[in-house]
């Protein structure tokens with residue numbers, strides 16, 4: 292069975308190319324505070340953006356990342372703030388209320404949303420890609436990251452210019468990653484495993500969290516994203532046979548912590564796979580470290596689709612087509 296999710300995954304290189312051809316971003320002020328806000332996948336994109344700003348400015352720009360519920364209802368906002376709200380659909384109430392509240396506070400507001408979204412209550416709107424066909428979001432994530440990369444580059448001078456030039460190589464890197472065969476054998480092994488731990492070091496921790504959300508939405512199996520070092524402190528107490536795990540391996544020196552986690556998971560009986568740029572079970576194309584979130588997520592998106600195919604779950608509907616989820620999820624006003 293082919294899912295809309297499959298089409299959206301392979302659409303990513305062209306969607307990013309097309310966005311980069313026409314994108315124009317407002318001029319932001321590196322001296323004023325930044326607040327990034329979103330929910331779920333969009334919140335993960337916000338976390339990446341804050342990470343980029345911190346590193347590209349050598350620690351000078353420290354951005355807040357708030358979920359949209361907090362920003363809509365209670366978090367402090369000042370007229371000095373530059374508030375960037377990411378919401379693919381652009382219809383959810385808290386991202387929308389967050390923009391309105393930020394505008395009322397006199398902050399500069401930027402919405403990052405799909406080209407099919409309704410008008411946003413923001414000073415500037417950046418459109419990423421057409422509305423996703425699948426409930427398990429993929430291309431909206433990587434195009435939102437592309438837009439955020441342009442914003443981050445605009446306030447980080449030489450480091451930002453170099454970063455942006457490396458972002459240009461992302462569509463090709465994703466295409467090379469998609470040339471790998473679909474991870475159906477690993478999917479066979481993980482389909483009956485629960486929970487599934489996803490772990491990544493540094494910026495890859497955000498990819499681990501995003502991949503865990505994909506797996507929950509697309510396969511209905513419980514998955515949890517961890518930062519690798521944190522995965523070593525306490526969680527081994529709960530590792531046991533029956534669990535699955537994927538560890539994203541860094542290309543940089545990590546004091547052997549990722550291998551230690553892999554080995555510990557194996558010794559405690561979990562079904563473990565590595566994801567990385569070389570000698571890994573799930574491969575993605577090597578890119579500079581800060582660019583990895585746009586590429587390292589791709590084999591994990593595909594893993595979700597392959598598990599779903601074996602399991603006959605529906606990543607396009609994220610369980611909303613079957614009771615009691617239809618009713619219960621329908622009652623959750625987003």
Ligand SMILES: O=P(O)(O)OC[C@H]1O[C@](O)(CO)[C@@H](O)[C@@H]1O
Nearest residue numbers: 330331332333378379380381383
């Ligand atoms: O970007 P949006 O449209 O605000 O949605 C964010 C999140 O909401 C969900 O669609 C769940 O409703 C997640 O899949 C997604 O990550």
